[in-house]
Amino acid sequence: DADxxxxxxxxxxxxxxxxxxxxxxxKGHDRMYWYRQDPGLGLRLIYYSFDVKDINKGEISDGYSVxxxxxxxxxxxxxxxxxxxxxxxFCATSETPGQGQETQYFGPGTRLLVL
Amino acid sequence: KNQVEQSxxxxxxxxxxxxxxxxxxxxxxxxxxxxxxxxxxxxPVSLTIMTFSENTKSNGRYTATLDxxxxxxxxxxxxxxxxxxxxxxxxxxxxxxxxxxxxxSGTQLTVLP
Numbered sequence: 001d002a003d004x005x006x007x008x009x010x011x012x013x014x015x016x017x018x019x020x021x022x023x024x025x026x027k028g029h030d031r032m033y034w035y036r037q038d039p040g041l042g043l044r045l046i047y048y049s050f051d052v053k054d055i056n057k058g059e060i061s062d063g064y065s066v067x068x069x070x071x072x073x074x075x076x077x078x079x080x081x082x083x084x085x086x087x088x089x090f091c092a093t094s095e096t097p098g099q100g101q102e103t104q105y106f107g108p109g110t111r112l113l114v115l
Numbered sequence: 116k117n118q119v120e121q122s123x124x125x126x127x128x129x130x131x132x133x134x135x136x137x138x139x140x141x142x143x144x145x146x147x148x149x150x151x152x153x154x155x156x157x158x159p160v161s162l163t164i165m166t167f168s169e170n171t172k173s174n175g176r177y178t179a180t181l182d183x184x185x186x187x188x189x190x191x192x193x194x195x196x197x198x199x200x201x202x203x204x205x206x207x208x209x210x211x212x213x214x215x216x217x218x219x220s221g222t223q224l225t226v227l228p
Contacts, residue, residue: 042218106158
């Protein structure tokens with residue numbers, strides 16, 4: 001079984017709809033992240049959480065919200081989807097770094113299309 | 116502003132050939148540099164990680180180099196295989212929190228039989 005899973009893998013929605021993307025991990029990591037990937041651009045950080053009840057904004061948090069329901073679960077919500085939120089979304093996890101060399105482990109991604 | 120530039124954007128080579136991908140960065144203060152491999156339809160997977168004091172690191176047929184003075188890194192792939200076809204992403208970490216990770220846009224490598 002995959003260590004980091006994302007649901008759904010693909011989603012088509014309409015402008016104005018609220019949607020939620022879910023991420024679960026079995027790696028036992030404290031840190032979880034949400035990124036989006038657009039063609040020709042590097043991954044950009046949306047939100048991250050270093051522990052349950054810890055939520056931090058990333059580079060592009062506007063229009064998104066997150067919930068860290070448990071150590072293993074981190075969900076991303078689009079309150080009112082708009083077409084420029086069409087992208088590939090990745091969840092990632094990492095362990096608390098000892099010497100600053102944390103490696104992030106990525107889920108398979110959710111492809112979102114907003115019409 | 117922290118930036119990571121990768122070249123070339125895309126590369127096509129024949130199976131069995133070697134290739135080198137480049138990464139230039141302007142991230143400060145520098146912590147470490149990673150190369151990730153992203154297969155189509157999948158999330159990135161870490162290949163190597165190097166800190167300031169390391170100038171080369173290998174992972175099988177993948178060898179990464181780092182020149183912290185010129186802020187350049189390269190990823191050399193030896194004896195390429197069809198399964199090497201993927202996007203290779205350079206990621207530079209600055210000292211501090213998770214928001215200090217800067218991703219390159221990747222080099223799309225295609226290996227032809």
